Amino acid sequence: MAGITSDEYIHHHLTYWTVGNGGFWTLHLDTLLVSVALGLLFFFSFWVVARKASSGVPGKWQNFVEIAVTFVDSQVKETFHGKNRMVAPMALTIFVWVWLMNFMDMIPVDLFPRIAAWIAMPFGANPEHVYLRVVGTNDLNMTFAMSFSVFALMIFYSFKVKGVRGYGREILFHPFNHWGFMPVNLMLRIVEDLAKPISLSLRLFGNMYAGELLFVLIALLLAQFTHGATGVALGILGIICGFAWTVFHLLIITIQAFIFMMLSVVYLSMAHESHDMH
Amino acid sequence: MNINVSLIGEAIVFGLFIWLTMKFIWPYITKAMDERASKIAEGLAAGERGRKDLENAQVKSTEILHAARDKGGEVVEVANQQAARILEDARKDAQAERQRQVEAAKAEIQQELNRAKEALRAEVANIAVTAAGRIIEREIDPRAHKALLDELARQIH
Numbered sequence: 471m472a473g474i475t476s477d478e479y480i481h482h483h484l485t486y487w488t489v490g491n492g493g494f495w496t497l498h499l500d501t502l503l504v505s506v507a508l509g510l511l512f513f514f515s516f517w518v519v520a521r522k523a524s525s526g527v528p529g530k531w532q533n534f535v536e537i538a539v540t541f542v543d544s545q546v547k548e549t550f551h552g553k554n555r556m557v558a559p560m561a562l563t564i565f566v567w568v569w570l571m572n573f574m575d576m577i578p579v580d581l582f583p584r585i586a587a588w589i590a591m592p593f594g595a596n597p598e599h600v601y602l603r604v605v606g607t608n609d610l611n612m613t614f615a616m617s618f619s620v621f622a623l624m625i626f627y628s629f630k631v632k633g634v635r636g637y638g639r640e641i642l643f644h645p646f647n648h649w650g651f652m653p654v655n656l657m658l659r660i661v662e663d664l665a666k667p668i669s670l671s672l673r674l675f676g677n678m679y680a681g682e683l684l685f686v687l688i689a690l691l692l693a694q695f696t697h698g699a700t701g702v703a704l705g706i707l708g709i710i711c712g713f714a715w716t717v718f719h720l721l722i723i724t725i726q727a728f729i730f731m732m733l734s735v736v737y738l739s740m741a742h743e744s745h746d747m748h
Numbered sequence: 749m750n751i752n753v754s755l756i757g758e759a760i761v762f763g764l765f766i767w768l769t770m771k772f773i774w775p776y777i778t779k780a781m782d783e784r785a786s787k788i789a790e791g792l793a794a795g796e797r798g799r800k801d802l803e804n805a806q807v808k809s810t811e812i813l814h815a816a817r818d819k820g821g822e823v824v825e826v827a828n829q830q831a832a833r834i835l836e837d838a839r840k841d842a843q844a845e846r847q848r849q850v851e852a853a854k855a856e857i858q859q860e861l862n863r864a865k866e867a868l869r870a871e872v873a874n875i876a877v878t879a880a881g882r883i884i885e886r887e888i889d890p891r892a893h894k895a896l897l898d899e900l901a902r903q904i905h
Contacts, residue, residue, distance in 0.1 A: 496753065509764075513768050520777050521776070523780035524780060539781070563762075563769045616758070
């Protein structure tokens with residue numbers, strides 16, 4: 471970090487590792503690799519249990535996995551009353567995967583970028599230009615990818631459960647049940663439905679982005695240690711803040727993963743329920 | 749805002765992991781848990797059944813014990829009664845036997861007495877004839893006086 475300004479340090483931490491033309495055809499390799507790696511970690515660690523799941527006395531790991539599954543299952547059963555075998559596995563995937571990606575925030579902010587720079591150096595890369603952001607949910611592409619996938623499922627199941635006619639009636643005659651209000655209803659419906667994936671995605675992104683930024687700022691405080699007496703004081707402040715924020719953020723990442731899961735289930739549950747029945 | 753093709757890539761990855769979870773994880777774990785739940789339920793039911801069986805067995809054993817005790821008491825009672833009866837019978841038999849023997853003895857004694865009286869009667873008649881003959885010093889005709897002598901002998905009791 472020596473020789474670069476705070477501004478450059480923060481900017482370095484907020485730049486993605488990309489390939490592509492810089493426009494739409496750009497791929498965030500860091501988000502993609504980390505999300506795939508964590509997804510595989512989730513899948514294999516749960517698959518180990520699923521592969522030889524026994525109804526006998528469970529081992530410690532099986533116990534843990536079963537607690538996670540039971541937790542998700544009970545939440546889904548409470549909220550979702552339709553018949554869909556996809557919803558509960560989706561909720562489990564969201565909860566564990568998002569939590570794991572959020573958890574990357576708990577790892578010291580400079581650890582992975584430094585390792586990446588150290589690996590890249592022998593290949594002739596300038597370490598100043600090796601970028602790596604390991605918190606997947608810190609990328610709008612990631613959160614929007616999930617929220618719009620949920621949105622697509624909402625639309626799909628709305629059609630599947632209610633049929634074109636039922637779904638169309640719901641859109642056009644709700645909340646004002648009169649043919650003259652059809653355009654108003656449609657507009658309201660579009661706003662209402664679009665608000666769902668956008669708020670879902672931005673909520674998670676905002677929380678994680680703020681958390682990441684705070685960790686970067688705390689890291690800057692810690693970097694003051696070498697700058698005399700005030701520097702030491704700031705460094706100590708940095709340690710205290712770092713500890714406090716880590717503890718608090720641990721709560722946030724869990725809550726955010728839970729909220730994302732619950733809202734996805736709630737939205738899908740709404741897609742399965744007919745308004746006519748109320 | 750940096751929205752780019754990563755979004756599509758992540759959506760595919762997301763979908764893939766949902767599918768993997770749905771296909772290879774969720775059914776197996778929930779199945780195992782359901783099976784365990786039913787196993788536990790069965791175990792609890794079996795335990796409850798066992799407890800009830802034990803209770804029933806205890807009640808039954810107590811009943812059997814009581815019945816056996818009653819039966820034993822009855823047997824003793826009957827035995828006592830029988831013993832008393834046998835004793836009573838034996839005493840009655842003994843008494844009857846004694847009575848019979850006494851009667852027999854009495855009858856024999858009477859017979860003996862009668863026989864002795866008969867003998868004595870004959871003897872007395874002879875002695876009286878002899879004595880009378882000697883006293884009157886003359887021959888008397890025993891045939892002529894037999895009726896008289898028999899009459900005399902009969903008077904001896």
